[in-house]
Amino acid sequence: MNNTSQQKAFLITLLCVVFFSVTSCDQKETLEKANDLTISEGFQNPLGFYDATPTFSWKLPALKNNKSQFAYQIVVASNPELLPNNADLWDSKKQESEQSVWVKYHGKELESRQKVYWQVKYWNQDKEASFWSDINHFELGLLNNSDWKAKWIGLDTKKEKVIGTQKNILHRPQYLRKDFELSNNVASARLYITAKGVFDVAVNGEDVSNDVMPPGYTPYKKRIETITYNVTNLIESGQNTIGVELAAGWHSGRLGWMKKYWLDTETPKMICQLELTMKDGSKEVVISDDSWKGTTNGPIRLASIYDGETYDANLEMPNWTTNNFNDKNWESVNAFSITNDIRLEPKRHTTVKTKIQLPTKQIIEKDGAVIFDLEQNMVGVPLIKVPMKKGQILKIRFAEMLSPDGSFYTENYRSALSTNYYTANEDGIIEYEPKFTFHGFRYVELSGFDTSKKPSKDWVTGLVQYSDFDKNGTFTSSNEKLNQLQSNIVWGLRGNFFDIPTDCPQRDERMGWTGDAQVFGPTSIFNANVYKFWASWMQSVRESQFDDGGIPWVVPDVLFNNKVSAGWGDVCTIIPWKIYLRTGDKRILEENFEMMKGWVAYHEKNTKKGISKMGFFGDWLQPYPENGNNKGDTKQSVIGTAFFAHSAKLTAKTAKILGKEKEYQKYENLFKEVSKKFANHFFDENGKVKNATETQTTYLLALAFDMLPEQKQKGAKEQLLKKIEEADNHLRTGFLGTPLLSEVLDETGEIGLMYKLLFNETYPSWFYSINQGATTIWERWNSYSKAEGFNPQNMNSLNHYAYGAIGEWMYERIAGIAPLEAGYKMIKIAPVPKSPLTSASANLDTPYGKVSSSWEIKGDKLQLQIVVPPNTKAKVTVPGTLESFEESNDVKIISDYKVNSELIVKPGTYTFNSKL
Ligand code: RAM
DSSP states (O other), X not given: OOHHHHHHHHHHHHHHHHHHXXXXXXXXXXXXXXXXXXXXTTBSSXXXXXXXXXXXXXXXXXXXXXXXXXXXXXXXXXXXXXXXXXXXXXXXXXXXOOOOSSEEOOSSOOOTTXXXXXXXXXXXXXXXXXXXXXXXXXXXXXXXXXXXXXXXXXXXXXXXXXXXXXXXXXXXXXXXXXXXEESSOEEEEEEEEEEESEXXXXXXXXXXXXXXXXXXXXXXXXXXXXXXXXXXXXXXXXXXXXXXXXXXXXXXXXXXXXXXXXXXXXXXXXXXXXXXXXXXXXXXXXXXXXXXXXXSOSXXXXXXXXXXXXEEGGGOOTTTTSSSOOOTTSEEOEEEOOOTTSEEEEOSSOXXXXXXXXXXXXXXXXXXXXXXXXXXXXXXXXXXXXXXXXXXXXXXXXXXXXXXXXXXXXXXXXXXXXXXXXXOSSSEEEEEXXXXXXXXXXXXXXXXXXXXXXXXXXXXXXXXXXXXXXXXXXXXXXXXXXXXXXXXXXXXXXXXXXSEEOSOSXXXXXXXXXXXXXXXXXXHHHHBOOHHHHHHHHHHHHHHOOTTSOOOSBSSOOSOSOOOOTTTTTHHHHHHHHHHHHHOOTHHHHXXXXXXXXXXXXXXXXXXTTEEOOOSSOSTTOSSOTTOOTTOSSOHHHHHHHHHHHHXXXXXXXXXXXXXXXXXXHHHHHHHHHHHHHHHHHBOTXXXXXXXXXXXXXXXXXXXTTOSOHHHHXXXXXXXXXXXXXXXXXXXXOTTTHHHHHHHHHHTTOHHHHHHXXXXXXXXXXXXXXXXXXXXXOSSTTSEETTTEEOSSSOOOSOOGGGGGGXXXXXXXXXXXXXXXXXXXXXXXXXXXXXXXXXXXXXXXXXXXXXXXXXXXXXXEEXXXXXXXXXXXXXXXXXXXEOSOOOOSSEEEEEOOSSSEEEEEOSEEEEEEEXX
16 A cells, blocks of 8 residues: 555544544433423324424433433334334434424425324433434324215204203204124224214214213314224224214303304204224225214203203113114214315314312202212212112202302302203112213202112212313412412312313303403413413414404304403413413414404504503402492503503514514504503503502503503502502402402512412402302302302302412412523522411423422521423522522522522522521
8 A cells, every 4th residue: 555545544444433433422322212202282192183284392301411402303204113214204313402392393294194103312411312212103183174075964953842941942962873884804993073062972882982072162163173083993893883972062052142143053963984994905984974873862851061961761772882773763864065164173182071080078968959069169060879769850950059058059050050850760879970061060969869768978979071181280388278279270270171261160151251261371371281272272262353353252252242352352462472481382473473463453443542442341350349340440441552552562572583573563663652652641740540540450550561661660559559558458450450460569579568468368369268168269259258148249150260360470489480481491480488488389390391499488497499300491599598508510609699699500409598
């Protein structure tokens, strides 16, 4: 070899060494794999998924050496065997990025029915690689109407002319069935199904799922959600039977109070498409069409959301969903082609399920009836196991509370009968669980059973039903009443997340009131994993927006009155923004930006000289209204103008995040303009209210929405404190003002006063209802009192989540966990320990993992323990004077004040001690 070729060889060897050492170092997988893989708004391995352009999220395990992510790689394939090296749908390649949440899919276009497999690996800050995660998967549902070959089917339930108490037509529940024969063995089977109404489906005698009242509730004239079930294990070779029970549900029942719309509703219908892949690779499809048979002569005689269910066991049809049944006396169904104006789309959040079972705690016998007390106001149905004699009719009634004389209080259900009947067909213990209704109750009253038997607690169990999400956080403290309040907030959430966010779950309402949702939504995100729930409902809000940009009072809109309300319609800016703040996912902003703009334009059109004329529910249910009106004393134009400015501001912030600079400027200017007019019109030079009644809420709106120039702001704060003092340090706020109290007092440096309001025991306060026995949040601050009994107003729900809005502040300030950057990439941990509390603690599942903050006071010492998840940082403010503390690589003191030192903390678990 000559010199140059020697040099060349040396160079090549060197390059090889460098190359291999780099790649092998890169490739050597030593770190524990990523966990908690989810797609889009937090779905784990979904079937019948809605989203063909998903995002991917994962969590780094909380290891000592996992501080942040340096890079990631996602691989996506149509077959798990292709992973990780031969991903045929997408290989993100190694991306140097800290992003571990909401990473957009950029692979091949995905189609209806497609099965997709994916996994991820990450590199940590030291560029060490993890093992590949487990393979996760999802399967798309039928994304387009054109995927459906099936027809809507059903019986003409109008012709029976069964009339309800409100002169409404009742549609008897239908039983629909179809036998079919398969010539081959099945490899895989999917059942795509939905209803104009609610359904329950069985295949060959087996329940397909335990979903409650699917498909749920959407603006049915625009979109009906479809459900996908894996029924492979239920299908047999040869003869098969599919049977569907179908009831009116929200679609064809009476809902709301606009009689003319439900007097004569469309008959319920069902559509399903069973798609089979046979072992030999061939495909078969069984669809709903006019070959199906149906009857209304089954055991569920009537079923209505408001009124309850009537069941007659004499009409049971054993084996009707099996091959072993003769349907020759059944009718042929009517079949209707699907139309394009109603989109059939896979459900975009989880169905309702029975999530908790509550045992009876006490039995009370009164006037021949027996009352079962679950000691918790709840929503769902009872599971009844009662001895009966043949022919007896069991009557099952519900109540949220008993009257002081021990009698059943049902007036607050108003026209909702909320009663079930069961007719026994033999002697013995019957087992019954209503299927197509739900109730809000703590007490269950039974009459009409076999009275020779002594009532026993196991006769009644409460099945608590809500959309199938998990807990997302916990809050607890040293104060029992505060813990009860937290429990009441969580029960308010469980009770009113029945597929849509409802105002209340028990009376003749149960609608998606936009104002209530706006007020409570932010707190719900701390307590439950509800991102999908809200994202899904926001789609319904978009679909319900009026052409002029207005947002209806309720969504889905069953009032059809074209009316809007300030502070209610603003749900369309507030919820997306709050979700963005908590998740860091821009998609919720992208999806809703146009709607926000439409709503702000609507606000703008409804002003005169910059002051809003919008009006409507005001500061709903404010206590001690001077005018005696539910709308409270805060002037409508104050509320309208304040929310106009606030929605403009949130739209500006959204534009900014989405990189729309021009629109950002436009809405930011609009916010400033409106604020200026507001400040000039309603506030004098000293920040005191003019041209309007002075109320706590007027000041709260101006301050919370940052609408006053500095000088006025200062004055307004003083005036607010005066107003509170005048009210003997009590709140005077309704639905709109209450959620702003904590935020404003906190920012005003009046946390002590906020603690005072929170721990008040007398009316109006949160603890007042607790002192009267509340196990949920009530619609009114005084829905009931031991001294005066029930509030005489007929609008008196004992399960109305709005005032639970304080929960957000309990997490953020009492326990002290807040995002400094959207999605908690940067976390603020700054608890405010104060008497009467001696300890408080919260856990929160953020997109990056669990954050916790927990403090305890002993004497003059405070101990703060925190957990910061991987791939985030926290700015911690330690209350009091930090005791000797050694800085490290993981903890840096950034401001060593005498009190309240600030530290920047890397992921890990820490304990800080301080002197108060
Ligand atoms: C009641 C609802 C709801 C409220 C509206 C204005 O009927 O229960 O809570 O938003 O009124």
